[in-house]
Amino acid sequence: MQQAVGGSEAAATALGPPAMLRCEGLRKRYGDRLAVDGVSFFIAEHECYGLLGPNGAGKTTTISMLCGLAIPDEGHVTVDGFEGGTLEAKAAVGYVPQDLALYPDLSAVENLTFFGQLYGLSGKELQARIGETLELVGLADRGKDRIGTYSGGMKRRANMAAGLLHRPKLLVLDEPTVGVDPQSRNAILETVGQLGIAVLYTTHYMEEAAKLCDRIGIIDDGHLIAEGTAEALIDAHGGRDKVHLASEGADLHELAAACRELDNIHDVHEVDGNLELSTDHGPAVLSAVVAVATRHGVDLTGVEVRSPNLEDVFLSLTGKELRD
Amino acid sequence: MIRVIALNELRRRLRDRSVLIGCLAAPLLMAAVLGLSFAGSSSAVAVHIGVSGASPELMAAAEQASQLPHGVTVVAMPSQQAVRTAVANGNLDGGVAVLPRQMRLSSLLIPIVDPGATHTPGFDVVTRGTSQLGQEYAESVAAGISSALFADKVPHGPTVDPATVAITTQSVGHSGKVNLNFFAPNIAVVFLFIGSGLGMRSLLMERSAGTLARITAAPLRPTQIVLGKLLAIFVTGLVTVFVIWAVTTFAFGANWGDPLGVLLMCVGATVAMCGIGVFLTSLAKTEQQAFGITLLVGLSLALLGGNLLPSGSLPDAFQVLALGTPNGWALVGFGRLDQLGEPASSVIGPFFVLLAIALVAGGLAMTRVRKMVEP
Numbered sequence A: 001m002q003q004a005v006g007g008s009e010a011a012a013t014a015l016g017p018p019a020m021l022r023c024e025g026l027r028k029r030y031g032d033r034l035a036v037d038g039v040s041f042f043i044a045e046h047e048c049y050g051l052l053g054p055n056g057a058g059k060t061t062t063i064s065m066l067c068g069l070a071i072p073d074e075g076h077v078t079v080d081g082f083e084g085g086t087l088e089a090k091a092a093v094g095y096v097p098q099d100l101a102l103y104p105d106l107s108a109v110e111n112l113t114f115f116g117q118l119y120g121l122s123g124k125e126l127q128a129r130i131g132e133t134l135e136l137v138g139l140a141d142r143g144k145d146r147i148g149t150y151s152g153g154m155k156r157r158a159n160m161a162a163g164l165l166h167r168p169k170l171l172v173l174d175e176p177t178v179g180v181d182p183q184s185r186n187a188i189l190e191t192v193g194q195l196g197i198a199v200l201y202t203t204h205y206m207e208e209a210a211k212l213c214d215r216i217g218i219i220d221d222g223h224l225i226a227e228g229t230a231e232a233l234i235d236a237h238g239g240r241d242k243v244h245l246a247s248e249g250a251d252l253h254e255l256a257a258a259c260r261e262l263d264n265i266h267d268v269h270e271v272d273g274n275l276e277l278s279t280d281h282g283p284a285v286l287s288a289v290v291a292v293a294t295r296h297g298v299d300l301t302g303v304e305v306r307s308p309n310l311e312d313v314f315l316s317l318t319g320k321e322l323r324d
Numbered sequence B: 001m002i003r004v005i006a007l008n009e010l011r012r013r014l015r016d017r018s019v020l021i022g023c024l025a026a027p028l029l030m031a032a033v034l035g036l037s038f039a040g041s042s043s044a045v046a047v048h049i050g051v052s053g054a055s056p057e058l059m060a061a062a063e064q065a066s067q068l069p070h071g072v073t074v075v076a077m078p079s080q081q082a083v084r085t086a087v088a089n090g091n092l093d094g095g096v097a098v099l100p101r102q103m104r105l106s107s108l109l110i111p112i113v114d115p116g117a118t119h120t121p122g123f124d125v126v127t128r129g130t131s132q133l134g135q136e137y138a139e140s141v142a143a144g145i146s147s148a149l150f151a152d153k154v155p156h157g158p159t160v161d162p163a164t165v166a167i168t169t170q171s172v173g174h175s176g177k178v179n180l181n182f183f184a185p186n187i188a189v190v191f192l193f194i195g196s197g198l199g200m201r202s203l204l205m206e207r208s209a210g211t212l213a214r215i216t217a218a219p220l221r222p223t224q225i226v227l228g229k230l231l232a233i234f235v236t237g238l239v240t241v242f243v244i245w246a247v248t249t250f251a252f253g254a255n256w257g258d259p260l261g262v263l264l265m266c267v268g269a270t271v272a273m274c275g276i277g278v279f280l281t282s283l284a285k286t287e288q289q290a291f292g293i294t295l296l297v298g299l300s301l302a303l304l305g306g307n308l309l310p311s312g313s314l315p316d317a318f319q320v321l322a323l324g325t326p327n328g329w330a331l332v333g334f335g336r337l338d339q340l341g342e343p344a345s346s347v348i349g350p351f352f353v354l355l356a357i358a359l360v361a362g363g364l365a366m367t368r369v370r371k372m373v374e375p
Helices: A009-015 A059-066 A087-092 A108-118 A123-136 A152-164 A182-193 A206-212 A230-237 A253-260 A282-295 A310-318 B002-015 B018-039 B056-066 B080-089 B106-113 B132-153 B162-170 B176-199 B201-209 B211-217 B222-251 B259-283 B287-305 B316-322 B326-338 B344-373
Strands: A003-005 A019-030 A033-044 A048-052 A074-079 A093-096 A170-174 A198-203 A215-220 A223-228 A241-247 A265-271 A274-279 A300-306 B047-052 B072-076 B094-098 B123-127
Touching: A019 A059, A019 A198, A033 A059, A033 A074, A033 A198, A048 A059, A048 A206, A059 A074, A059 A170, A059 A198, A074 A087, A087 A093, A093 A152, A093 B211, A108 A123, A108 A152, A108 B002, A123 A152, A152 A170, A152 A182, A182 A206, A198 A206, A206 A310, A215 A230, A215 A310, A223 A230, A223 A310, A230 A310, A241 A282, A253 A265, A253 A274, A253 A282, A274 A282, A282 A300, B002 B018, B002 B222, B018 B176, B018 B222, B047 B080, B047 B132, B056 B072, B056 B132, B080 B094, B080 B123, B094 B132, B123 B132, B176 B201, B176 B222, B176 B259, B176 B287, B176 B326, B201 B211, B201 B222, B201 B259, B201 B287, B201 B344, B211 B222, B222 B259, B222 B344, B259 B287, B259 B326, B259 B344, B287 B316, B287 B326, B316 B326, B326 B344
Parallel strands: A003 A223, A033 A223, A048 A198, A048 A215, A093 A170, A170 A198, B047 B072, B047 B094
Antiparallel strands: A019 A033, A019 A074, A215 A223, A241 A274, A241 A300, A265 A274, B094 B123
16 A cells, blocks of 8 residues: 655665664554554654654654554564664654643753753763753753743744754654744754754645655555655656636636647646646746637736645545645 | 652742642641640630539549649639539639538449539539530549549559549540640641642643653653652652641640651651552542542541541541541551650551551552553
8 A cells, every 4th residue: 555656665775874763564543543554664864754644644643652652552663773662762762742841830951951861861961962952942042941931932942952952863753843933943944954863753734844854754544655755756646737827707718728739738627717737847838828828818817837746645645635 | 760750840849839838838837727726725724613522632632633734723612502603603614512421432433434424423513504614624623533532432452543543534624735736747647648649640730741751752661750759749748747747846835746756657657648649649530630539538538537536536436447547547656656655666556557558559559650651
């Protein structure tokens, strides 16, 4: 069922570094609901892997099994060569949960001190790490303020700092930008981009996945239904470019018929009183389409060329929108 | 790691002031209320009991046997009628007319074994309905006279020491210090229970806040997490008892007894209450449930164990039930120290019973609480 495109474990292990994370046949059931069903994937060292799927797809359950917070009913996990859930595996993971997991009555420094101590850090090393990490997430000047006084975006960055403090080999970020202002969102994405460690990044924002991740796994209803680079997924499942022609009050039947006669136009149909053309390369056919419209006396009020994206990939693979 | 988790727990509870309120302010307030209620009460008592028909020597012996508290005065009256008139007028709170002609050796025991008896040959205990204290002390004086006379009249057998007999009359009187000595440790035990139960809610709160997931994701064993929380609860519990002990002792003159014994009992009661409180919290799924269970069971155990009402004043069945509760055993231990003035060695038994309760309840709690922090 899973379709791999544009990358494979065989390629990664043969050409690049060994896998930092390996999941094989993960299955988890909560009552009658099968939350994760047979999920397998790997993440190489220094690779950023995106797990893309709508809410309730099984992303958080998968993460819980990777971080030792839930035991798989079937399948197994290895982190840095250690069995998932062991103390060694846990020490190699930096976990950044979806919801803020810090103490609001304590300052960022106090929070980081506590979580750093849980990973065996102490003394000057701990203090140095706290300083570096707060600098990394842009909170160096607010470290002594209580978390409860932070804005939503700052809390998210502090949340991420707690996962980064012990310099994990694998950083697991569960929807880190949900409900975050654009400035903090950019700061988080920038921080993740410069880490240089293995990252598992779950999101339902396709732009983030496309921008940040070396490879993307698409998950829906507990199944990993496709994975590969964003370009490869789009090439394989995204479909063609769409050219949208908008006009007010014009009869579009003749224009639609004329467009069908043009080269490289594969499909034409009316959508809400506008025309939508499918083509292999939108910009290439644009001038010909506008010329035909002019020739038929259609006054175009809008022309838009849209290339396929991961949303289209998801729609193509599942028959539903990513944000459903 | 246990220490790290415990310190973080204490730091957070200090920061949100819950530990200041639960361990310092509330015990201080309660100790002050108890102290003001009981410590000053003995000086406020001014009770006058009239006695007729008794020689000065007999009255002195009766007073010694009764061990009347400070503030209760025994006044010699010329006749039975004078006693009755003075009590009726309110000049006396109660009185005892000794009637030697009606007295029999067998009737001497009645005031001792049945102080409230309606007919006592040889005695006319005069009371006024509105003076409860007057009635109690009049009965106490009658019992004292009986004791003195009985000791003198029994020609054979061992001599009865009036001071020994006086033990039965001691509970009749109301010494404020005695009450404070009794209630202070008992209220501390109730505080301990509620404090430990509510303290363990922290795990439930951390679970809903998401921080428990982050802690669980760290390289720790579940036992370390739970023991860290328990250590923090134990420390705050111990501080609570120490505050009540210190304030009632130094500010209000209470005497909890041998300090070493008190220390043993404080530790024993704290670990037992921690164990049971944590077990009850582990039964709850939400913070609200935990709060409700802790209060309900805490107050029930306090009532059964005699923390709110002396178990001696309850029916026999309740006195047996009291020994099925940690509160009851704490009461036994503290009672030996403060009421009976026994040494620290006398509380070793209750201490180990409390430890056993802590081990059983704590063991059960650990199995349940571990599930909260295990994958």
